Amino acid sequence: MAPPVIPDEINSGTESPATPTSASGQFPLEQPPQLKGRRRLLQNLQRMSSSPSLIRRTRSHSTGYQRDRKASLSCVSLSAAQCWADPVASTAQLSGGLEHASSAASPTVPSPGSARIRVIGGLQNASQTTVPLPLDMRPASRNLQSEGDATPADAQVGHRAVKRTLEFWRDIPDEIKMRIFGFLTVKELVRCSLVSKAWYSMCSDGQLWSNIDTSDFYSKISSYSLMRILTFAGPFVRDLNLRGCVQLRDKWLFEGDQISDACRNVVNFSVEGCRIDKSAINYFLSQNSSLKYINVSGHVTITNSTLKVIAQSCSQLQTLNVSWCSSVDTKGLKRVIEACTKLRDLRAGEIRGFEDESIMERLFEKNTLERLVIHRTDLTDESLRMLVLGRDPEIDVLTDRPIVPPRKLRHLDIHQCVNLTDDGFASLAHNVPFLQGLQISQCSELTDDGIVDVVQTTPNLSHFDLEDLDKITNHVLTEMAKSPCAENLEHLNISYCENIGDIGMLQLLKNCPNLKSLEMDNTRVSDLSLMEASCLVRRRGYGTNLPKIGLRIVVFDCINVTWAGVREVLSSNAFLPRALKNQSTVTVKESADEGDSSDSVSPSGSSRPQATVTRHYPKEIIELKCFHEWQMTVNEHTKRVLRGSLAAANNLDRKWADHMMATEEAGAGGIRARRRRRRAHDVDFMNNFDEDEELSLEAFVGARRRARSGGCTVM
Missing domain, CATH: 1.20.1280.50 (Monooxygenase)
Incomplete structure (x- = not known):
């Protein structure tokens, strides 16, 4: 049977379907005849391909069945004779006019322009009537395609199909x-x-x-809301600060058990300034055996029975503050001291009963306290000696000093203990080597003899309060400047010590380089002390960072301090050495943008360097508190220095000095009238001078200044 004729619809239009083949099965290289009529119309028609590639691309223009310079067949039904005939003959017969050249290539290796037709005559199952699609032509489906059949194209399609959306908080x-x-x-x-x-x-x-601190919002929250927070978060709370929560008074009275049952793991507890029922606070303390810090200062309802509960329940206690608890005395404190072996900090200001030597003997035996605050109590020389030396200590025959273990005290506050004298205070000498803070202000019976011995034997002393001690003199400051604590001294208060003047203060300022706070109001110090303090701060150096407060000085109501000494402090705060004024660092920065060429290139064509000036400032300055009429000017000057406006600060200093000189001369008469008028004119001019924070006054020295402004806002 003759092979069926291929329909005209599958011809590419490049060759006639009736063209005979040669004996070798190849088409001759001759020009096909020009088609006319119906065939010409069919030749010019374009047909859409049913290839899977349409999924990934839009329709493209083609001539006949040409696509990507390769022949393509669409909707071809292959009969058995066509599929299982001779491979060579079938290929030649089916290719029809799809080949562009008649080369002698092997049938098994198709030429680059050959059609995509597979010969399946050599397959084992020759009875199959359908042909599977090639692997590269199968549709990309992750559900139907096996892992071994995956292709890079399919993987890319699947990767593009997945769009991951990220929600940050989720x-x-x-x-x-x-x-x-x-x-x-x-x-x-x-x-x-x-x-x-x-x-x-x-x-x-x-x-x-774990931490509830109501100090910021205690006045803005209702008792109901605060109660809900305490009951809800109670099992997790470790730090509970209810300072000032007076609205919980009724809640503690009627629902105190509920709060105590919820908060059972509290470690730090503070109810200073609250109003709590006695039974409620006792029950709360008994339910929290892990308490290490308790602050109940100022509570009238705190009694010795409360301290008994603390001694029985809070064995881990380290800090106890019962100052100003008028219903507490040393009998209750003795129980706490005996039961709480880890007690490090005891604050019992204004508590009665410290004249009893038994409690001091307990503290001596324990020797665990690092901070003891017993100000405004009835402390006596015998009780303080018992605290430091114990009962009947052994005396060293060589040094004539008691042989006792040194105390671990680091801070001792016994100010306003009026019964204390030099005999009891001298017992601290050689026995408190770790002492860092000592407050003995308003102990009016103390003199130089008792204080000097203690100062010379406390090398770590950094905070010393001697306020309102009328009987001490410059000898204390002189010996302090020679003692080992001079290098560590940071805070000194000698206010209202009327017998102290420049003799002792100058020695102290020269030998204490680390001073940070100095209060000497109502003393006999003068401008010399302020000048020495200025030198002390200037020796701390200069840097490129903005200044900060290094020394705070209080000198109000000092009759020997004048405006000249105050001006010396202001001038020192804004002072820079001449070498630092002229010093600058120039950094050459080349412009990378063509648009900046006008800024970085000079008119001659050469690159112009950009100079960066490094400004220097004092590392530390003095914050001064002086006579109230001068204080506003001093504060404004300090603000300008702190923000780095040294020129504006110098300008203000200059104006203020002229104002003070004019004020002094205004009160004089006689032959100084002409000078007084000239000074007044200069002061009026300087008050109207325009302040430029970045403008130096050195350029105007010796020249007339014609600038005018609204006047000095400070004056």
Whole structure:
């Protein structure tokens, strides 16, 4: 049977379907005849291909069945004779006019322009009637395609199909969320819990409620809301500060048991200034055996029975503050001292009974206290000696000093203990080597003899308060300047010590380089001390950073301090050595943008360097508190120096000095009238001079100044 004739619809239009083949099965290289009529119309028609490639590309113009310079067949039904005939003959017969050249290539290796037709005559299952699509022509489907049949093209298609959307708050770990919530206050956490259920759950996490400090919002929250917070977060609270929460008075009375049952893991507890029922506070303390810090100062309801509960329940106690508790005495404190072996800090100001030597003997035996605050008590020489030396200590025959273990005290506050004299205070000498802070102000019976011995044997002393000691003189300051504590001294208060003047203060300022606070109001110091203090601060150096406060001095109501000494301090704060004024660092910066060429290139064509001037400032300055009429000027001068406006500060200093000189001369008469008028004219001119913070006054020295402004805002 003759092979069927291929329909005209599958011809490419390049060759006639009736063209005979040669004996070798190849088409001759001759020009096909020009088609006419129906065939010409069909030749010019364009047909859409049913190839899967249409999924990835739009329709493109083609001539006949040409696509990408390769022949393509669409909707071809292959019969058995065509599929299982001779491969060579079938290929030649089916190719029809799809070949562009008649080369002698092998049938098994198609030429570059050959059609995409597979010969399946050599397959084992020759009875099949359908032909599977080639692997590269199969549609990309991750559900139907096996892992071994995946191709790079399919993987790319699947990758593009997946679009990942990221939601920051939903996808971040819970640990980071808790870390973010940890920076919020209690008030902010309560507000955030109202956003959604998810946020309510996160805001209810226990680690966010380990610290409740109501000092910032205690006056803005109702007792009902505060009660809900305490009962909700109670099991997680470790630090509870209810200072000033007076609105909880009724809650402690009627619902105190509920608060105590909820808060059972508190470590630090402060209710200073609150109003709590006695039974409620006792029950709360008994339910928290892990307490280490207790602050109940100022409570009238705190009694010795409360201290008994603390001694029985709080064995881990380290800090106890019962100052100004009028219902407490040393009998209750003795129980706490005996039971709480880890007690380090005891604050019992204005507590009765410290003349009893038995409690001091207990403190001597324990020797665990590092801070003892017993100001305004009935402390006596015998009780203080018992605290430091114990009962009947052994005496060293060589040094004539008691042989006792040194005390661990680091801070001792015994100010306003009027019964204390030099005999009892001298017992601290050689026995408190770790002492850093000592407050003995208003102990009016103390003199130089008792204080000097203690100062010379406390090398770590950094805070010393000698306020209102009428009987001490410059000898104390002189010996302090020679003692080992001179290098560590930072804060000194000698206010209302009327016998202290420049003799002792000058020695102290020369030998104490680390002073940070000096209060000497109502003393006999003069401008010389202020000048020496200025030299002390200037020796601390200069730098490129803005200045900061290095020394605070209080000299109000000092009759020997004049405006000249105050001006010396102001001038020193804004002073720079001449070498630093002229010093600058020039950095050449080449412009990378062509648009900046006008700024970086000079008219001659050469590059112009950009000079960066490095400004220098004093590292530290003095903050001065002086006579109230001068204080506003001093404060304004300090502000200008702190923000780096040294020129403006010098300008203000100059104006103020002229104003003070004119004021002094205005009160004089006689032959000074002409000078007084000239000074008044100059002061009026300087008050109207325009202040430019960056303009130096050195350029105007010796020249007339014609600038005018609205006047000095400070004066």
